[in-house]
Amino acid sequence: MAVEPAIEVTQIALTLKEQLPILQIVVPFVAAPLIVFFGSRSLTWPITFAASAISLWISVALLLQVADGGFISYQIGGWAPPLGIEYRVDAANAYLLVLISAISTVILPYARKSVASEVARRHHTLFYACYLLCFTGLMGVVITGDAFNIFVFVEISSLSTYALIAAGAGRDKRALTAAYDYLIMGTIGATFFVIGIGFLYMATGTLNLADIAERIAEHGGNRTIHAAFAFIIVGMGLKAAIYPMHLWLPAAYTYAPSAVSAFLAATATKAAIYVILRFVFSVFQPDFAFQSLALEFILMPLAVLAMFAASFIAVFQSDLKRMLAYSSVAQIGYMVLGITLLTQTGVTATIVHLFNHGITKAALFMGAGALALRAGSSFYDRIQGMGRTMPLTSAAIVIAGLSLIGVPGTAGFISKFVLVEAALDKGWWLVALLVVFSSLLAVVYVWRVFETLYLNAPAAGTIRQEAPLSMLIPLWIMALATIYFGFDTQLTLGAARTAAEGLLAGTTGMLK
Amino acid sequence: MSWEFIVGHLPYWLFITLMMTGLYIVVAKGNYVKKIVGLNIFQTSVFMLYISIGKITGGTAPIFPLDLEVDPETVYSNPLPHVLILTAIVVGIATTALGLALIVRIREEYGSIEEDVILDIEYRLTQHENAVHGDAMGGRA
Numbered sequence: 001m002a003v004e005p006a007i008e009v010t011q012i013a014l015t016l017k018e019q020l021p022i023l024q025i026v027v028p029f030v031a032a033p034l035i036v037f038f039g040s041r042s043l044t045w046p047i048t049f050a051a052s053a054i055s056l057w058i059s060v061a062l063l064l065q066v067a068d069g070g071f072i073s074y075q076i077g078g079w080a081p082p083l084g085i086e087y088r089v090d091a092a093n094a095y096l097l098v099l100i101s102a103i104s105t106v107i108l109p110y111a112r113k114s115v116a117s118e119v120a121r122r123h124h125t126l127f128y129a130c131y132l133l134c135f136t137g138l139m140g141v142v143i144t145g146d147a148f149n150i151f152v153f154v155e156i157s158s159l160s161t162y163a164l165i166a167a168g169a170g171r172d173k174r175a176l177t178a179a180y181d182y183l184i185m186g187t188i189g190a191t192f193f194v195i196g197i198g199f200l201y202m203a204t205g206t207l208n209l210a211d212i213a214e215r216i217a218e219h220g221g222n223r224t225i226h227a228a229f230a231f232i233i234v235g236m237g238l239k240a241a242i243y244p245m246h247l248w249l250p251a252a253y254t255y256a257p258s259a260v261s262a263f264l265a266a267t268a269t270k271a272a273i274y275v276i277l278r279f280v281f282s283v284f285q286p287d288f289a290f291q292s293l294a295l296e297f298i299l300m301p302l303a304v305l306a307m308f309a310a311s312f313i314a315v316f317q318s319d320l321k322r323m324l325a326y327s328s329v330a331q332i333g334y335m336v337l338g339i340t341l342l343t344q345t346g347v348t349a350t351i352v353h354l355f356n357h358g359i360t361k362a363a364l365f366m367g368a369g370a371l372a373l374r375a376g377s378s379f380y381d382r383i384q385g386m387g388r389t390m391p392l393t394s395a396a397i398v399i400a401g402l403s404l405i406g407v408p409g410t411a412g413f414i415s416k417f418v419l420v421e422a423a424l425d426k427g428w429w430l431v432a433l434l435v436v437f438s439s440l441l442a443v444v445y446v447w448r449v450f451e452t453l454y455l456n457a458p459a460a461g462t463i464r465q466e467a468p469l470s471m472l473i474p475l476w477i478m479a480l481a482t483i484y485f486g487f488d489t490q491l492t493l494g495a496a497r498t499a500a501e502g503l504l505a506g507t508t509g510m511l512k
Numbered sequence: 513m514s515w516e517f518i519v520g521h522l523p524y525w526l527f528i529t530l531m532m533t534g535l536y537i538v539v540a541k542g543n544y545v546k547k548i549v550g551l552n553i554f555q556t557s558v559f560m561l562y563i564s565i566g567k568i569t570g571g572t573a574p575i576f577p578l579d580l581e582v583d584p585e586t587v588y589s590n591p592l593p594h595v596l597i598l599t600a601i602v603v604g605i606a607t608t609a610l611g612l613a614l615i616v617r618i619r620e621e622y623g624s625i626e627e628d629v630i631l632d633i634e635y636r637l638t639q640h641e642n643a644v645h646g647d648a649m650g651g652r653a
Contacts, residue, residue, distance in 0.1 A: 148596050155603045162610055166617065173621040174634060180614045184538060184547060187607050191555055194600060198562050201593070318645050379645040 017061075021074035021087040024058045024097065025140050027051050032132035035125055045112055048128045052104045052135065059097035059139075066094050069498055073145070081145070082208035088145030092351065092499035096142045096274050099355050103266045103362050104135050110474035111259035114369050118257040119167050127167055131263070133160035138271045147197045147207045150275060151190060154239065158186045161268065165256040175255035182248040189238030189245075196231030199224050200283075213283045226290050232279050233294070240272035242299070242336055243306035246329040253325035258369025261321060265328050266362035270354045273335050277350065280339060281503040292342060300340040304434055306333030311441035315448070320368045320378040323445055324361065327404060330438065331357045337431070338419055345422035347500035348493070353415035355492050356403070356485060360412055363400035363478035367393055370467035370475060375459070380448070385458030393467050394453045396479035401446035403482040406439050411485040414493060523564035530557035542627035544618065548611045555604045559597045566593035 016023075031051035035044050066072060071090035075081060089097075111131075119127050137157025141150055162183045168175030201207060203224040204215040216225060234245075241249040249269075253261045284291050307330050314326035331353070338350030368378045370393045375382040387394040403410035406417075416435060423432035458464065466472070485492050518525070530553055537550025571589035576582055615625055622630050 148599075152599060152603070155607075159603075159606055159610055162614070166614060169617065169621065174637070176614060176618045176621060177630060177634065180544065180611065180618060183607065183611050183614065184551065187551055188535070188538070188554070190603075191558055195558055195561065198558065198565065198593075202565055207592075207596075318642070379641070381645045 018074075020058050020062055021072060021089055021143060022076065024055055024062070024143060025087075025136060027054050027058070028132045028139070029136040032129045032136065035129045035132070039125060041121070041124055044125045044128045045108075048132055049105070049108045051132060052101060052108055055135070055139065056098070056101040056105045059094065059101045062089050063091075063094040063098050063495075065089075066091050067495070067498065069502060071502075082206045082211040085149050086145040086208060086210075087143050088210070089143060090499075091495065091502045092277070093142045093274065095351065095495045095499050096270065096354070097139060099270065099358055100135070100138050100142065100267045103358060104263060106474045106477050107259055107263050107266075107362060107366070110262070110366050110369075110471045113468050113470050114259045114373065115257055117373055118171055118259075120170050123167060127164070130160040130163045130167075131260075133157070134164060134263075134268075138267055141271045142274055145209050147200060147209055147212065148194075149207075151194050151197060154190050154193065154272075154275075157268065157271070158190060158239070161264065162186070164260045164264075165252050167260070168255045168257045171257075172255050174251065178248075178251035178255045182252045185238055185245075185248045189235045191235070192231050192238070193235030196228045196235060199228035199231065203228065209278070209283055216284065221285075221290065225284070229279075229284050229291055230294070233276065233299075236272050236276045236279070240269050240276060240336075241329055241332055243302045243310065243329065243333060246306070246310070246332075249329060250322055250325040253328065253365075254319065254322040258321070258365060258372060261325075262362045262365035262369065265324070265365050266358040269328070269332055270358055273332070273339075273350070273354060276336075277339060277347065277503060281347065295340045295342065299336055300431075303333040303336040303340060304431065304438075306330055306336070307434065307438035308441065311438055311445065314445045315441060317445075318380050320371065320380065320383060320449065321365070323449070324364050324368060327442065327445065328361060330442075331361070331404075333438075334416070334419055334435065337435070338422065341422050341426055341428070343422055343426055344497075344500050344504050345418065345425055347503055348496045349415060349419035349422050351496040351499050352418055352492050355496070356411035356415045356482070359478050359481045359485070360400050360403040360410075363396060363475060363482060364404065366471070366475045366478060367397035367400065370471045371397075373467060373471070374465060375462045380452045382459050382462065384452045384456035385454075386452075386462075387454035389458055389462070389464040390466050392472055393475065396472075396475045397453065398450055399479045400482055401449055403486070405442045405446050409483065409486045411482045411492070413486055414489055418493070523560060527557050527561045527564070530554075530560065544615045544625040544627065545612070548608055548615070551611070552604065552608060555600070555607075559600060559604075562593040562597045562600070566590040 028051045031047050035047050062072065066089055069091060071088060073081070074087040076085045076087065079085070115124065115127060134157050137153045137160065140153030141157065144150055144153060162179045165182060166176055166179035197207070200212055203222065204212050206212055206215065238245045253265060256264065280291065280295070310326045310329035310333065314323045314330065317323035317326065335350045335353050335357070338346045338353065340346070371383045371386055371390065372378045374390060375386065399410070403412035406412040416439060420432045420435055423429070423435065534550045534552070534554025534557060537553065538547050541547055541550060566589050568587055568589050571587045574588040574591040618630070619625050622633055624630060
């Protein structure tokens with residue numbers, strides 16, 4: 001039974017409200033070349049910020065329209081799907097759209113000072129153009145309902161990400177090799193994904209996700225579809241940095257400019273996880289033995305391994321940004337674990353952790369960048385004692401650190417609680433225990449940061465001054481958000497439940 | 513495996529061979545430019561896979577006659593995979609261009625485009641950092 005769309009745009013849409021899904025993409029996409037075209041440094045930042053803020057406004061408007069479980073189908077150029085490209089907004093991706101655009105809009109005021117100190121002035125226009133393209137790509141990956149369109153948007157965001165990471169070369173030349181390594185692995189991942197799409201097209205003759213799902217549901221799986229599943233999971237797994245495929249991530253996040261690390265850590269891997277969610281639950285049927293076996297016996301152990309191995313490596317780092325990068329790999333493990341449970345609570349845990357980890361990691365990377373602004377780098381021996389010289393920045397880092405551990409009263413607690421609940425529901429009490437134990441490792445690495453910041457004397461030769469207000473305010477918005485969403489779960493958990501319901505039951509009009 | 517099976521799947525054998533060749537070059541070669549070449553071969557194999565999907569036995573080029581009077585007997589090949597691959601080729605060119613640009617910058621900074629030389633320089637940088645900033649795991653682990 002297909003669910004009727006909330007708003008069906010059959011002819012060329014006339015009102016602004018009907019055009020929102022496409023404007024979501026077009027606004028930042030057009031703003032990027034405009035920046036380069038004007039070439040004026042004074043206009044660059046305002047245009048970037050305006051584009052991001054407009055996108056945020058649109059995504060909130062979209063979320064409000066689909067919050068009750070309906071969906072919006074937008075046909076590009078008036079060509080009806082499955083032949084035309086369709087943008088399909090439901091609770092799951094509207095939620096992600098809000099996350100990505102909100103984080104971008106909060107990070108941009110922070111980026112102004114941070115980028116000015118880390119990237120050469122003459123590169124600023126191009127830097128912000130790349131930033132907007134990356135933002136467009138991520139939004140596009142999430143909003144589109146067309147399989148090949150996902151690939152195109154993945155590549156738009158990836159190519160601009162490589163350039164953004166390489167922009168850190170002014171401070172450390174290893175940013176270049178980090179970007180190069182990511183380019184090689186990212187391209188292999190995206191190409192694997194496109195092979196998977198090719199196999200799906202072979203088997204079903206369509207590229208529209210809803211249409212593919214319908215045909216798989218009708219005709220069942222065969223070996224081509226299984227191969228497609230494997231290629232898509234591996235390809236997107238590379239993009240999402242699922243444990244053994246995470247090798248590009250630590251170097252990339254360490255050497256990229258701080259604002260870029262904050263933005264990517266909070267959004268890029270999340271968009272890839274969303275694609276995996278969408279394919280596993282909406283396109284392929286998770287109850288197919290092949291898929292559930294692959295998830296249970298391959299991805300689940302890897303997720304658990306990520307939680308421990310990456311956390312363990314994070315404990316021994318001596319650079320705050322690199323430590324945060326490894327912790328990201330571990331946190332992605334929790335999200336993948338939620339997927340492999342194949343239950344509604346599990347998917348809810350994944351989606352809510354996407355959001356909570358996004359704001360937590362954004363706050364931590366912004367804090368690391370603010371410390372690096374004054375200390376010259378984010379090595380522990382450079383930032384030690386900063387609790388005294390930069391009390392506001394340090395306090396925000398500690399709050400976000402508590403959320404990373406999952407202390408009650410913070411956003412991180414909510415997602416881990418739901419994850420443990422989901423594991424127990426399924427009777428996997430050992431997995432639930434492992435989640436709790438791996439959180440203890442997080443206690444260790446967050447404690448090391450606390451110790452460095454508060455229990456040591458400040459290092460010689462650092463500037464003893466609080467970070468500028470334009471960096472502090474975004475940092476504190478994120479830090480306070482981690483506390484706020486630890487108490488008010490209506491917005492995050494409620495939306496995640498609706499989204500998970502939609503993914504599993506097929507709000508997308510796919511399966512029933 | 514019958515003879516028909518082998519001959520009938522010729523594009524796929526080519527696709528697999530090219531794909532493996534490309535991936536092998538990316539993994540095994542230490543020269544950064546050669547890695548990009550390998551990546552290109554790998555991507556080209558996927559283009560071939562897509563284009564072969566579009567072929568329909570006995571099908572002709574999917575172009576309508578000028579008078580638009582289509583003979584219902586005519587079988588047309590599927591043009592959609594070709595269109596998709598046009599997009600993918602553009603993406604491939606952008607990737608190659610960006611990769612080569614990065615290599616130019618790497619050569620400026622490191623004075624080499626050989627992986628072992630660069631890894632060696634980075635290893636020494638990390639050793640130095642560990643000596644200065646405290647003994648801890650670092651590097652590209």
